[in-house]
Amino acid sequence: MICRIADTPIDMDELTDSLDSPELGGLCTFVGKVRNHSAGQGVTHLEYHAYPEMAEKKMRQVAGEIEERFGVTHLAMAHRVGTLAIGDIAVGIAAASAHRDAAFKACRYAIDRIKQIVPIWKKEYGEDGVAWVEGCAVDAETAEPQKAQNQRV
């Protein structure tokens, strides 16, 4: 299983090839790309930062949750760090299972959960200045997300 913080471009073929097995009939992928706008403002580029050791550990936790919920064990996830241009792949996920339903569910769960509990931060550079995009503050007591406000810098 691939759970990786990467400082080089994400290769989706590598992720899907890692799940190549004759019993797997459904393969679902999600590609998160850098877009040129955010909250009505133009975006020129992004920086992603991570706490790499904890991030990979939390990705493995997400994988464990997916196995428990959907019985899917064939997963590959990679998240970029560093400076990314518009159109670059920020995150890639692949999930495979015998049939499509579990693969779709696993893929959807993985991206939503990564955004909640994996310590990765996005700094947005745009027409309107620079801001840390703060999606989820993690509630320490429950280790679950709560809504956060963006911080301008």
Add this chain to the structure above:
Amino acid sequence: MKVRVKCFAWAKEVTGEDEIDLEVPEGATVADLRVSLAERFPVFSGRMESIAVSVNQEFAGEGTPVDAGDELALIPPISGGCA
């Protein structure tokens, strides 16, 4: 005792450091760590609620003990993935 705390993202910017050393009482918890942090860097006081603390790479509640040998970090709200 002195503990070393990793700083990421916004926390790294406002402290200007990858890691900071904080003095906390023996037998300290995450709550004590926050007191020391706010004394040293008052900028945290206003938004302590949104900053999670991790101990040995797990999110930690206020009563979690911290020790000089622990890997500690300040975790501002995260924004991984891509909508």
